[in-house]
């Protein structure tokens with residue numbers, strides 16, 4: 340009730356009636372919410388209000404999620420080392436497939452290629468999704484792409500801002516990075532565990548000296564602060580959809596969704612692969628396998644996405 344009326348106050352009497360609590364029960368419930376990181380303001384005339392920014396809350400996140408594989412269990416932490424590591428550690432527990440781990444802050448958040456990932460507490464989204472892949476049906480590259488596309492679609496859907504993707508899966512707003520995805524796999528207790536880790540700059544941007552390329556946050560682009568709960572749900576729902584398609588062996592939709600957001604197609608670029616340099620126009624770029632380049636001499640060449648470097652920084 341406090342969340343649903345977050346822009347206004349609600350009387351303690353209405354809260355007690357609505358939650359079927361005695362005054363003592365209501366006090367205990369409010370104390371419990373404060374213990375979970377929420378800040379509740381109560382005025383002398385008995386009006387309560389949930390102060391913003393609102394802490395990450397598993398109950399709120401799960402409340403509006405459609406039943407599916409991802410998000411059957413959600414855990415929110417104040418601070419962890421890396422949400423990816425917490426997700427991997429949970430793989431030993433029964434029924435942990437689809438677990439979503441979120442944290443307000445990370446002390447050793449990881450980015451791609453050995454980078455670190457920074458996130459301001461109570462501001463951004465640092466989320467990892469654990470998938471157990473006993474049947475070897477979750478291609479790591481496909482999941483990485485699914486993570487990027489899901490974040491891009493979640494932002495489009497919830498905030499209404501046009502996102503783009505930079506190979507393979509950085510999410511951009513106005514040409515600046517707003518989110519990155521780190522997908523990792525480990526063998527745990529005889530099972531293949533895959534974690535899709537997503538970092539989204541929602542209400543704060545990392546300082547320029549901490550990032551390799553220009554970064555932004557959703558709030559700066561939208562011009563207002565953004566509530567994280569619904570955005571988290573939107574991303575989880577989109578990821579659920581793509582993971583289902585990957586499992587069913589239907590990769591074309593994902594490729595199309597990715598390609599429609601990637602500005603690389605049709606641009607001229609120079610790629611270094613196996614110590615050779617290729618220059619031409621990008622005909623197709625598959626996030627999973629390869630890049631097809633129409634070279635200036637008229638010949639087409641297919642280069643593996645893995646191991647290719649883009650010289651002009653476009654991709």
Ligand code: BTN
Pocket residue numbers: 420421422423424445447448449450451452454456464465466467509518519520521536537538539
């Ligand atoms: C990148 O380099 O662009 C990928 C960044 C991925 C960061 C996220 S934050 C949640 C999860 N936990 C981590 O330690 N890393 C990922």
